Amino acid sequence: MSESTSLSLAAKAAALDAADELAPLRDRFTLDDTVYLDGNSLGALPRGVPARVEDVVRREWGELRIRSWTESGWWTAPERIGDRIAPLVGAAPGQIVVGDSTSVNVFKALVGAVRMAQEPLPAPGVRDEILVDATTFPTDGYIAESAARMTGCALRPVAPADVPRAVGPRTAAVLLNHVDYRTGRMHDLPALTAAVHAAGAYTVWDLCHSAGALPVGLDAHGVDLAVGCTYKFLNGGPGSPAYLYVRRDLQSRFDSPLPGWNSHTEPFGMRPDYEAAPGAVRGRVGTPDILSMLALEAALDVWDDVTIDAVRAKSLALTDFFLECVAAYVPEGRVEPVTPAAHAERGSQVALRCPDAGEVMARLIGKGVIGDYRAPDTLRFGFTPLYVGYAETERAARALADEV
Template sequence: MSESLAARAAALDAADELGKLREQFVLDEGVVYLDGNSLGALPRAVPGRVAEVVAHEWGELLIRSWTESGWWEAPERIGDRIAPLVGAAPGQIVVGDSTSVNVFKAVVGAVRLAGAGPGGAVRDEILVDASTFPTDGYIAESAARMTGCRLRPVDPASVPDEVGPRTAAVLVNHVDYRSGRLQDLPGITAAVRGAGALAVWDLCHSAGALSVGLDAHEVDLAVGCTYKYLNGGPGSPAYLYVAARHQAAFDSPLPGWNSHAEPFGMRPGFEPAQGALRGRVGTPDILSMLALEASLGVWSDVSVDAVRAKSLALTDFFLECVRAHVPAGQVELLTPSDHAARGSQIALRCAGASSVMASLISRGVIGDYRAPDVLRFGFTPLYVGFAEVERAARVLGDVLG
């Protein structure tokens, strides 16, 4: 069985149209890296670009680089490079700040955009994904206090039944960070908008791994990080999507000089800029931002549909290899088997998961652990191959056997 799986893996790698992209990343050939859903690998173009920014644009041009090197326009320029990866037209994404800060902008902004319900009813409720990444929950709770709303956690699948005339905004994670479950973005968004509320999506575990379709599905606002499947580097700046139809009325709770209509006018009163620029706050983090821009170069001529197809093939093959290599009853699959409900990761429940993951890492298979008992493996199609997937399952079987 091991020989046949290894042979199939070799054949799949030989036919992989994305396989050549691996050479664009810095990766140790002796390591199977399945933690790109926490921190993406380093694209080879980044170190040289960062060195150029530091030595020339900062070191020599100094403050002139804000205009001569295009620093000032970077948040929108890089946003337009991310846009096609999440199905957005240009001019709707601005890059900057952390995911947490952008979640706060988006949720409060959504409540302010919502207006009154039927018959003038007050929209004083925010629904939040009950299984959300903790920070999103913390931010939503703070946004609810700030806007005088009640926060109500609900199962994402129940949103169409729970959203109502008093709901102002709904915050949902596109992919559950623990289980890898892919939520129904088109259906949930349609239900939220049908109730007159606004849909806010967290794309941290989906952008760069699968098709999102923000414009096609009429999402209102979205946020995402760039250091996972987009490989922007540790702590690279996040992004905020504001649909074009909302931009003229979007009222950010964090107005800053960078989002002012005349940022260098230094006037005491705030007048918001037009378009996605309203999502800016303070001075952009140029070093991290330009490292991100360099990392996005690997996406040139890459189809998101091809990435999604490989993601599903990788995760299917991994599950097949786990069934073949891991003793029966040692792990429990938490990720949906259904392609329509699966992100680009596989989560396995396992006794002693923390020590099991430590053993895997010591043997060159890097995934991660989520308390109390989850082994989590992320599959980044741009650089993960099928032979690596087979090896990871085989090593997992050795550890558990």
């Protein structure tokens, strides 16, 4: 890399940072001078969370104790926090419930989708197939295989692009990732949802790598069910609870395979027979994980007065700039971008194929540039527009060039 090129890109970064309307949001997080490009695995800590967690522990639990279920709003937290997530994924209130893990919610959503597809009971051979994203995060595949066994369905892995040709009259449900966790490729949610619906099947979308990074439009595109984690771009903290979206007109038909007491229409009636509560509440199972749930609620405060469209615009600008810097700094042929160049196909990360990716990432982390590695040969850099700037993006590309 020439000194003039480095100076030019550094100057460009400074100009972009000066014009960035989201730059002040960085002060809402606890950060240091490292370049943190791993928010697609674990988001940074919002500054307001520690004080809120201390209050929950010392006052709500320590002093109010059992009274906090009502006086502090613990009991209604899953729906209340779901309504705060809703605008970030394009959903109206009353359709998202927070709780459990992503894996558990995938299971609930997928089995629930198959049950809806199979009612009333079909003739033999009808709606007995589940399609699953062949490139999915492994746990989604494991859950889909178990759901298929439970519902008597065949499981067929397909590439997302092949779904319109693969879906058919025997398909009950299709489980897809909005953004591929390895490559950062964003799949066409509106078109794929429409194709699944045209075949009479139901969609289940995994939003783990898109919620909080780009517009999703669940309501606008008629998505049936969706799940997602909250510890990546939503910055909810390690192991923070996931969420389940059930479209409003499907809620009365949603038959969860995990009918816990929290989703009962009379949870304190202690009746031996199960009767599902109305609305999104029927997505609940057991007692909410209050400490992590209320930490998540506090973390969502960073989204006050922030639009997802502004976040998406900066995400694309950041990833464009990173790719520009990598092309300028890194020796030709040393790394290969696998994230699509087209904005319509790109999430909020850049993945680079590199033969010694694990060793390179270890050295980068030692130099204060935090990304991650996915076997066998992929470097991943996640760009969280709420706190990542352009100067540190340029710094990361320079460090990468030094290490390869």
